[in-house]
Amino acid sequence: MSSRPLSIHSIMSALPQSQCRQCGYDGCWPYARAIVQGKARLDLCTPGGAATQRQLVALCGSAPAATTTGPSADAPPALAVVAIDAGECIGCGRCLPVCPVDAIAGAVGFLHAVLPHACTGCQLCLPGCPADCFIPAPGEPQAPARLARYRYARKHRRLLRATRPESRRTAVERKRREIADALTRVKSRRGWQKGAGELARKPSQP
Ligand code: SF4
Ligand code: SF4
Ligand code: SF4
Structure with a gap:
C-alpha cells in the first residue's frame, strides 16, 4: 500500500497513453481523473494489461478506486501503428x-x-x-x-x-475591423461613382 498522495499526474504516468478509449473514457486523462475521484475501476485499461493494473493498485492503495473486479491479461494485445x-x-x-x-x-x-x-x-x-x-x-x-x-x-x-465563446475584447476588435472594411468599401464605391459622373458630364469630342 502506498503512502504517496493520489494525484492525477501519478495515475497518468502509469497509463500507456494510447488514447484508445478501450477503458470507456475519452482518453487516458479522463480515465485518470475518474480514478482519482474514486469513480473508476483500476482494471479497465486493456492495452496496459496487468502491469498497469498493478501500478494503479500500488498508487491508489486503499482509495475506493482500488477495487478491481475484471480480468487483465499479462500480455496485453499490442496496438498496431x-x-x-x-x-x-x-x-x-x-x-x-x-x-x-x-x-x-x-x-x-x-x-x-x-x-x-x-x-x-x-x-x-x-x-x-x-x-x-x-x-x-x-x-x-x-x-x-x-x-x-x-x-x-x-x-x-x-x-x-x-x-469557447468569443471574448468581449475580441468581439470589439472584430466589430472595428468590420466597420473599417465597410467604410473602405463605401469610399471606393463613391470614388468610382464620382469618377463615372465626371466622365458622363464631360462634353463629347466632335
Ligand atoms: S484504455 Fe488505457 S490507453 Fe486506452 S485510453 Fe484508456 S487508459 Fe488510455
Ligand atoms: S492514425 Fe494512429 S493514432 Fe490516429 S486514430 Fe489512427 S491509429 Fe489512432
Ligand atoms: S484515409 Fe482517406 S478515405 Fe479514409 S477517412 Fe481518411 S481521408 Fe477519408
Whole structure:
C-alpha cells in the first residue's frame, strides 16, 4: 500500500497513453481523473494489461478506486501503428477529427497520410473510413507515451479554444475591423461613382 498522495499526474504516468478509449473514457486523462475521484475501476485499461493494473493498485492503495473486479491479461494485445493506402484514399477528411493525437495529415480533397512517429495504434480511425484504406504499418513503433500525452493535450486545448465563446475584447476588435472594411468599401464605391459622373458630364469630342 502506498503512502504517496493520489494525484492525477501519478495515475497518468502509469497509463500507456494510447488514447484508445478501450477503458470507456475519452482518453487516458479522463480515465485518470475518474480514478482519482474514486469513480473508476483500476482494471479497465486493456492495452496496459496487468502491469498497469498493478501500478494503479500500488498508487491508489486503499482509495475506493482500488477495487478491481475484471480480468487483465499479462500480455496485453499490442496496438498496431497504421498507414494509409495512397491508392485508396478519397480525401474525404473523416479521419482527421477522429484521431486523438492528430497523427493524420491532410486536407479535404487531398490524399491523407499517417505521421508514423505520432501514431499510437489506437485504431480509432479505422471504422469511419469509407474507403477502408487504413493498413498496418509493420515495424513502426508506437508513439512514445510522453509524445502521445503531449499531442492529446494539445488537440484537446485546440478544440476547447474553438468552442469557447468569443471574448468581449475580441468581439470589439472584430466589430472595428468590420466597420473599417465597410467604410473602405463605401469610399471606393463613391470614388468610382464620382469618377463615372465626371466622365458622363464631360462634353463629347466632335
Ligand atoms: S490507453 Fe486506452 S484504455 Fe488505457 S487508459 Fe488510455 S485510453 Fe484508456
Ligand atoms: S492514425 Fe489512427 S491509429 Fe494512429 S493514432 Fe490516429 S486514430 Fe489512432
Ligand atoms: S477517412 Fe479514409 S478515405 Fe477519408 S481521408 Fe481518411 S484515409 Fe482517406
